[in-house]
Amino acid sequence: MDFRGRFVNDQYQPIHNTVKKILIVSANPQDRNRRLVHEEAREIQAGLERAKIQEHFAIIITSAERFDDLRRAILDQEPQIIDLYGYGEGNQGFALEDNTGKIQLVSSESLSSLFSLFPSIECVLLNGCYDEAQAEAISQHIDYVIGINQALGERAAIEFAVGFYHALAAGRSYEDAYKFGCLPIDNLENISESAMPIFIHRKNTINADILQSNSSPLPRPFRAVQPVSLEMPEGTMSSESQFYIERSSDLLALEIIKQQGVTIIIKGPRQMGKSSLLIRTIDAAVAVGKWVVFLDFQLFDKATLNNADNFFRQFCCWLTDELEMADKVDEYWQTPLGYSQRCTRYVNRYILKDFGKPLVLAMDEVESIFDSEFRSDFFAMLRSWHNSRAITPIWKNLDLVLATSTEPYQFIDNLHESPFNVGVAVNLEDFTTEQVADLNRRHGSPLNSSEERQLMALLNGHPYLVRLALYVIASQRLSTAELFTNATADNGPFGNHLRNYLFRLHNKTELVQGMLQVIRQNICDERVFFRLHGAGLVRREGHKVIPRCQLYAEYFREKLRG
Numbered sequence: 001m002d003f004r005g006r007f008v009n010d011q012y013q014p015i016h017n018t019v020k021k022i023l024i025v026s027a028n029p030q031d032r033n034r035r036l037v038h039e040e041a042r043e044i045q046a047g048l049e050r051a052k053i054q055e056h057f058a059i060i061i062t063s064a065e066r067f068d069d070l071r072r073a074i075l076d077q078e079p080q081i082i083d084l085y086g087y088g089e090g091n092q093g094f095a096l097e098d099n100t101g102k103i104q105l106v107s108s109e110s111l112s113s114l115f116s117l118f119p120s121i122e123c124v125l126l127n128g129c130y131d132e133a134q135a136e137a138i139s140q141h142i143d144y145v146i147g148i149n150q151a152l153g154e155r156a157a158i159e160f161a162v163g164f165y166h167a168l169a170a171g172r173s174y175e176d177a178y179k180f181g182c183l184p185i186d187n188l189e190n191i192s193e194s195a196m197p198i199f200i201h202r203k204n205t206i207n208a209d210i211l212q213s214n215s216s217p218l219p220r221p222f223r224a225v226q227p228v229s230l231e232m233p234e235g236t237m238s239s240e241s242q243f244y245i246e247r248s249s250d251l252l253a254l255e256i257i258k259q260q261g262v263t264i265i266i267k268g269p270r271q272m273g274k275s276s277l278l279i280r281t282i283d284a285a286v287a288v289g290k291w292v293v294f295l296d297f298q299l300f301d302k303a304t305l306n307n308a309d310n311f312f313r314q315f316c317c318w319l320t321d322e323l324e325m326a327d328k329v330d331e332y333w334q335t336p337l338g339y340s341q342r343c344t345r346y347v348n349r350y351i352l353k354d355f356g357k358p359l360v361l362a363m364d365e366v367e368s369i370f371d372s373e374f375r376s377d378f379f380a381m382l383r384s385w386h387n388s389r390a391i392t393p394i395w396k397n398l399d400l401v402l403a404t405s406t407e408p409y410q411f412i413d414n415l416h417e418s419p420f421n422v423g424v425a426v427n428l429e430d431f432t433t434e435q436v437a438d439l440n441r442r443h444g445s446p447l448n449s450s451e452e453r454q455l456m457a458l459l460n461g462h463p464y465l466v467r468l469a470l471y472v473i474a475s476q477r478l479s480t481a482e483l484f485t486n487a488t489a490d491n492g493p494f495g496n497h498l499r500n501y502l503f504r505l506h507n508k509t510e511l512v513q514g515m516l517q518v519i520r521q522n523i524c525d526e527r528v529f530f531r532l533h534g535a536g537l538v539r540r541e542g543h544k545v546i547p548r549c550q551l552y553a554e555y556f557r558e559k560l561r562g
Helices: 031-049 067-077 108-116 132-138 154-169 174-186 202-215 248-256 274-287 308-322 339-355 375-388 393-397 433-442 449-459 463-474 480-485 495-505 509-521 526-535 550-559
Strands: 002-006 020-027 056-064 081-085 094-097 103-106 123-127 144-148 198-201 263-267 291-296 359-364 398-404 424-427 538-541 544-547
Touching (some): 020 067, 020 094, 067 108, 108 132, 123 132, 123 154, 132 144, 132 198, 144 154, 144 174, 248 263, 248 274, 248 424, 274 291, 274 359, 274 398, 308 375, 339 359, 339 375, 339 393, 375 398, 393 398, 433 449, 433 463, 449 463, 449 480, 449 550, 463 480, 463 495, 495 509, 509 526, 509 550, 526 538, 544 550
Parallel strands (some): 020 056, 020 081, 081 123, 123 144, 263 398, 263 424, 359 398
Antiparallel strands (some): 002 056, 094 103, 144 198, 538 544
């Protein structure tokens, strides 16, 4: 969509009277982002029509789900102003999607490097995704950067944008426009000073850097003797990652997959490394000559998960497509049998027979179908495939590997028809003290032994949070003291992670009460325990149920009280 108005900014009037463009980008667009973007555009457009200066002004709205989409949008439009709507993970990066639809965090360095390639860009607004480190990185290449964080709120963010652009339309400078944008916010209630938009001028930043370099001592050198190439602690880790910590359970999976006709269940709470181990298991299978089909169940849409016929059809089509075989699903769907029977005949009589090679079916995020009415039928089908290896030799050519974060027993009606209690179960555990020390060394030893113990006491070896803490300290985003002091703060190193959990608990009274019961009494209803454990919030210790780590206990004791 292309909303156009007309204006000339006296102070920044381009040569040859070219159009000054505002590119409003909804990154990783959800319904909320799209609505905000279009609401802001409508109000800006109305203001521009009333502006005193009516020449050469254009608003272009686009979406950018992936980094390449953002790059192409800027390349196509060459805007002077970029208004970037989205969200980020603090100093970890700006959230977009990868080619599979999963969240991919783009580092501040990557984002600022992209903007540096376009000399036409005069100003960047980080709308809802402001982070100080990110803004500072961008300001190395862009004259004006304005940061607006999520704490400001939707209405206030729109009020700021309208005031800002109206002032530009009237010929004011970017700094003046920023001040005009802040004026209407001052009249809104409940807007704290820390939530106000931030203005960064590159000239001021450069001057400050020069003064600091002349008067301040050199920063304390990094503890590591050699520089370490750090890696963002997000998403599935590549098989070559130097930061992957191999656990004893990993070795079990990597050995079992070398055998023929096996079923492996990888289980563990969220952010334990299940998908990363699944990728390593796939690599081990390929190394011994097996063919692998990887299916991420998060890619099934809601309509499919609510319709058994669509689901089983898509499952067969997807499997066929991954193997680059001819699709014969319609042919096998003509028989008057149940969905799982049709699917089984298709795999048995067509896929396994015609493919003729050892095949691994690797399925990630299988808990995505636990709420579907046909879940028991699907998992009973997988169990029958496992059992059929003892009767029909062709089924020995099919290995099953499933990864799940939720305990399946509460969702499957008949445990004798479940694939989760057969084969080899690989249960992922939190890091040990030794593994935390190993990971610290791989990050260049930013923590001493005492700080390692303090980190272990706070996080209990939580794989993702330990990696995040070491990354933040090793990259010198925070000092060790700052990390521990601000551990439970909303703007602290774990703030986004903790707020995400708080959001997921919102309006789930049973889970909130269960979490408080765990914190206060170390007990919990068994059904609620399964849900909290699957989410990665609690764990068993003997006969007690306790928060997974001290960080969670402290944060949720404060946030959920009352």
